[in-house]
Amino acid sequence: MSAPEDGHDVLRLISPLPGWVLPLAEIPDPVFAGGMAGDGLAIDPTGNVLHAPCDGVVVLMGGARHAVTLRSGAGDVLLHAGIDTVSLGGEGFSLRVLDGEPVRAGQPLLEFDLDAIVRRAPSAVTPVLLVGARPGQLLQPRVNRRVAVGDFLFAIDTRREPAAPALRAAAPSQAAVSHEFRVPFDHGLHARPAARVAGALAGLDAQVMLRARGREASARSTVAMMALGVERGDLVVAQISGRESEAALAALARLLERVTDAAPVRAPRPPSKMPTHLAPVAGDRLRAIIAARGLAVGVAVPLQGIDPPVGAALGDAKVERDRLSAAIDAVSGSLRELAAIDQGARRGVLDAHVALLADPGLHEQARARIARGASAGAAWRETLRAAAAALAALDDPRMAERRADLLDIERQVLRVLGGAPPSAGVQLPDRAIVLASELLPSQLLTLDVTRLAGLCMAEGGATSHVAILAASMGLPMLVAAGAAVLEIPAGTSLVLDAEEGQLLVAPPAAAQARVMTQIEARERERAQDAASAAQPACTREGTRVHVYCNLGALAEAAPAVAAGAEGCGLLRTEFLFLERAQAPDEDEQLAEYQAIARALEGRTLTVRTLDAGGDKPIAYLPLPHEDNPALGLRGLRTSLARPELLAAQLRAIVRVAPAGQCRVLLPMVTEPDEVRGVRAQLAAIAAELKLNAPQLGIMIETPASALLADLLCAEIDFVSIGSNDLSQYTLAMDRLHPTLAPRLDGVHPAVLRLIQRAAQAGAERGIEVGVCGALASDAAAVPLLLGLGVRELSVVPAQIARIKGLVRRVSLADCAQLARRALELDSAAAVRALVREWS
Numbered sequence: 001m002s003a004p005e006d007g008h009d010v011l012r013l014i015s016p017l018p019g020w021v022l023p024l025a026e027i028p029d030p031v032f033a034g035g036m037a038g039d040g041l042a043i044d045p046t047g048n049v050l051h052a053p054c055d056g057v058v059v060l061m062g063g064a065r066h067a068v069t070l071r072s073g074a075g076d077v078l079l080h081a082g083i084d085t086v087s088l089g090g091e092g093f094s095l096r097v098l099d100g101e102p103v104r105a106g107q108p109l110l111e112f113d114l115d116a117i118v119r120r121a122p123s124a125v126t127p128v129l130l131v132g133a134r135p136g137q138l139l140q141p142r143v144n145r146r147v148a149v150g151d152f153l154f155a156i157d158t159r160r161e162p163a164a165p166a167l168r169a170a171a172p173s174q175a176a177v178s179h180e181f182r183v184p185f186d187h188g189l190h191a192r193p194a195a196r197v198a199g200a201l202a203g204l205d206a207q208v209m210l211r212a213r214g215r216e217a218s219a220r221s222t223v224a225m226m227a228l229g230v231e232r233g234d235l236v237v238a239q240i241s242g243r244e245s246e247a248a249l250a251a252l253a254r255l256l257e258r259v260t261d262a263a264p265v266r267a268p269r270p271p272s273k274m275p276t277h278l279a280p281v282a283g284d285r286l287r288a289i290i291a292a293r294g295l296a297v298g299v300a301v302p303l304q305g306i307d308p309p310v311g312a313a314l315g316d317a318k319v320e321r322d323r324l325s326a327a328i329d330a331v332s333g334s335l336r337e338l339a340a341i342d343q344g345a346r347r348g349v350l351d352a353h354v355a356l357l358a359d360p361g362l363h364e365q366a367r368a369r370i371a372r373g374a375s376a377g378a379a380w381r382e383t384l385r386a387a388a389a390a391l392a393a394l395d396d397p398r399m400a401e402r403r404a405d406l407l408d409i410e411r412q413v414l415r416v417l418g419g420a421p422p423s424a425g426v427q428l429p430d431r432a433i434v435l436a437s438e439l440l441p442s443q444l445l446t447l448d449v450t451r452l453a454g455l456c457m458a459e460g461g462a463t464s465h466v467a468i469l470a471a472s473m474g475l476p477m478l479v480a481a482g483a484a485v486l487e488i489p490a491g492t493s494l495v496l497d498a499e500e501g502q503l504l505v506a507p508p509a510a511a512q513a514r515v516m517t518q519i520e521a522r523e524r525e526r527a528q529d530a531a532s533a534a535q536p537a538c539t540r541e542g543t544r545v546h547v548y549c550n551l552g553a554l555a556e557a558a559p560a561v562a563a564g565a566e567g568c569g570l571l572r573t574e575f576l577f578l579e580r581a582q583a584p585d586e587d588e589q590l591a592e593y594q595a596i597a598r599a600l601e602g603r604t605l606t607v608r609t610l611d612a613g614g615d616k617p618i619a620y621l622p623l624p625h626e627d628n629p630a631l632g633l634r635g636l637r638t639s640l641a642r643p644e645l646l647a648a649q650l651r652a653i654v655r656v657a658p659a660g661q662c663r664v665l666l667p668m669v670t671e672p673d674e675v676r677g678v679r680a681q682l683a684a685i686a687a688e689l690k691l692n693a694p695q696l697g698i699m700i701e702t703p704a705s706a707l708l709a710d711l712l713c714a715e716i717d718f719v720s721i722g723s724n725d726l727s728q729y730t731l732a733m734d735r736l737h738p739t740l741a742p743r744l745d746g747v748h749p750a751v752l753r754l755i756q757r758a759a760q761a762g763a764e765r766g767i768e769v770g771v772c773g774a775l776a777s778d779a780a781a782v783p784l785l786l787g788l789g790v791r792e793l794s795v796v797p798a799q800i801a802r803i804k805g806l807v808r809r810v811s812l813a814d815c816a817q818l819a820r821r822a823l824e825l826d827s828a829a830a831v832r833a834l835v836r837e838w839s
């Protein structure tokens with residue numbers, strides 16, 4: 001091999017690990033050993049921190065933690081800690097860098113538990129590869145020797161264009177045909193399957209773009225495919241064009257599961273667009289998850305995604321510096337203008353963004369990157385991502401918001417660099433229904449709310465901050481509607497139905513008019529309900545139903561009282577425990593609970609003990625990793641496993657004055673013994689403090705507790721049904737599951753039967769039975785709950801007036817009849833249809 005001497009045509013890689021260097025052929029895996037993923041060396045490690053072998057930008061693969069790719073001047077360098085380690089599900093791996101973060105050679109990237117890999121994976125041997133290397137591109141690959149971190153490993157000839165395909169390949173040059181595939185690999189498109197896909201297409205004259213989870217990747221790039229983050233069972237759309245497209249399709253079909261036949265051939269589209277076969281047509285109904293309830297009739301306003309491209313340099317360093325300054329000035333000016341006419345939360349966000357844009361440190365770092373050859377956009381993105389990573393390292397509780405702000409100003413400046421007007425200047429038409437991949441909270445705040453009718457996101461979750469913000473602004477919002485929403489052309493008439501979880505595309509005028517009439521009737525009802533929000537709520541025959549609020553923090557308490565809350569039916573105390581270095585002690589908890597009790601002005605305060613563990617991990621609680629967090633150590637189980645935490649929390653609650661205002665609520669109960677233990681502990685604490693023990697209640701949120709409700713009710717003073725978890729466990733559907741979540745509906749007859757059982761058990765013991773899960777805030781579910789015997793509803797503060805109004809409009813006799821019919825139905829959809837017809 002004619003190895004050029006070190007110089008600017010050669011990139012020297014240093015060893016990322018201490019250990020023994022092996023040729024790829026000795027890796028116990030045919031894909032790596034056969035060079036399908038790229039060319040390089042392997043290291044049998046003796047250390048457990050993987051370092052950067054060269055300067056580059058980090059590319060992470062979906063949620064994977066066992067491998068890191070560095071985008072370097074010579075192409076993509078893949079570091080894969082161990083073989084088949086994807087099967088460890090991230091356990092024992094801890095990333096030290098973020099996606100998109102620029103790193104220097106020698107910087108730690110990833111820490112791993114070497115013992116665990118040795119025990120649980122086929123091999124700890126770590127390939128270090130140049131992805132898609134050309135023959136002869138690897139220089140001086142010396143093997144069978146010991147290396148320390150930082151020792152020379154091999155070099156890469158950079159004289160010609162790197163062969164590694166770009167993450168986003170160019171658009172297909174000829175008409176592309178779309179095909180859908182399902183990913184059959186156990187751990188999704190991780191390194192080896194991705195390498196097999198790329199390998200299968202090698203040598204074929206065809207362009208293949210894969211699209212999934214709102215991302216796009218060339219099927220020739222192993223790294224790009226891994227970065228899609230797709231998992232087993234995910235749908236992937238392949239757009240195939242070129243002379244040998246048939247052979248490419250056949251090659252893909254041998255590896256992936258074919259789902260659909262080819263869609264009709266269409267003209268090629270720019271790469272930023274979604275595959276055309278997904279474009280919805282008039283009359284389509286797109287299913288989605290409800291993030292904020294309500295209805296809207298309006299017109300589609302597609303918004304650009306949150307991750308605009310960085311763009312290439314248009315000139316020398318001075319040109320790029322000037323472009324960046326001009327873009328920053330344009331965004332700042334526009335935000336300042338908006339801030340000048342705004343008040344409250346919106347103004348706070350705008351001012352914060354203006355201040356960040358003026359940060360001299362950010363300017364200086366971006367200019368330094370431009371001086372090293374980066375384009376204005378690349379320099380800005382790298383600077384902002386590095387700043388975000390620095391914030392992450394601080395472990396500051398407010399870090400998440402500030403990182404989101406950094407991401408936001410990154411996006412706004414990049415958009416302007418790309419030729420768009422400043423984002424703050426987005427002009428909405430009247431009754432705009434904004435469609436986006438995913439919105440940042442501050443993006444929402446810069447939209448003109450007077451023209452905004454609703455929001456529909458292709459991705460996102462119902463519990464994101466932007467969803468919470470939308471609910472507080474009274475904006476109906478759908479999430480996880482799928483990539484098809486991004487294909488809806490601007491100006492298309494839409495009905496956003498965030499009661500049924502669907503977006504209707506260009507529905508007939510009569511359907512739009514019907515929904516409009518409903519919206520107007522609701523507006524009238526809303527005005528009436530708001531006027532009587534402070535009054536108690538009784539059904540038509542005069543039965544009192546308590547409408548409480550759910551709280552997460554002190555700041556929410558006074559506004560909830562002003563909105564008509566008769567007390568707090570659920571204080572989620574976990575928020576006090578999150579995002580900090582250690583648990584709040586007894587006195588800190590007492591101060592928080594006491595302040596909330598005061599803000600409630602004597603009304604009942606139901607304090608739920610810490611509902612942590614499982615999917616709500618708390619960093620300082622050393623709980624074991626769980627393969628199935630929802631079924632693991634969470635809720636009361638965590639508290640029982642950490643008795644010192646439970647004791648501090650119970651003591652704080654007992655000490656709140658006046659005695660009797662607080663009640664204790666236990667989450668995730670499954671059997672009476674768990675409750676008896678806490679009851680005894682509570683009594684002992686109260687005796688020691690010479691105070692009265694508060695009332696003790698449980699959440700019914702496991703099928704076990706619903707089925708044993710009669711026995712549990714003998715141990716407690718009140719019951720609150722956690723319909724969110726009760727639905728999850730009854731229907732065996734993860735409440736965070738991206739595709740199952742729309743079917744996770746608490747009005748499913750199976751869930752209603754369990755609620756009925758709990759309500760009956762409570763009635764027999766003379767115990768008040770409430771609901772504090774999302775079902776209590778759901779107007780369609782409330783008549784059913786009342787009909788089943790529920791007499792306390794704890795709802796999100798924004799829904800208090802509405803739920804009280806609804807209670808006043810129904811009769812319990814009618815509700816009981818409705819509930820009896822619902823219990824005999826066979827699906828949640830049938831129950832919802834019944835309630836629609838009834839109301």
Ligand code: PEP
Nearest residue numbers: 701722723724725772773
């Ligand atoms: C529930 O499960 O319904 C509930 C109220 O608890 P959380 O949503 O906090 O799990």
Ligand code: MG
Nearest residue numbers: 701722724725
């Ligand atoms: Mg729960």
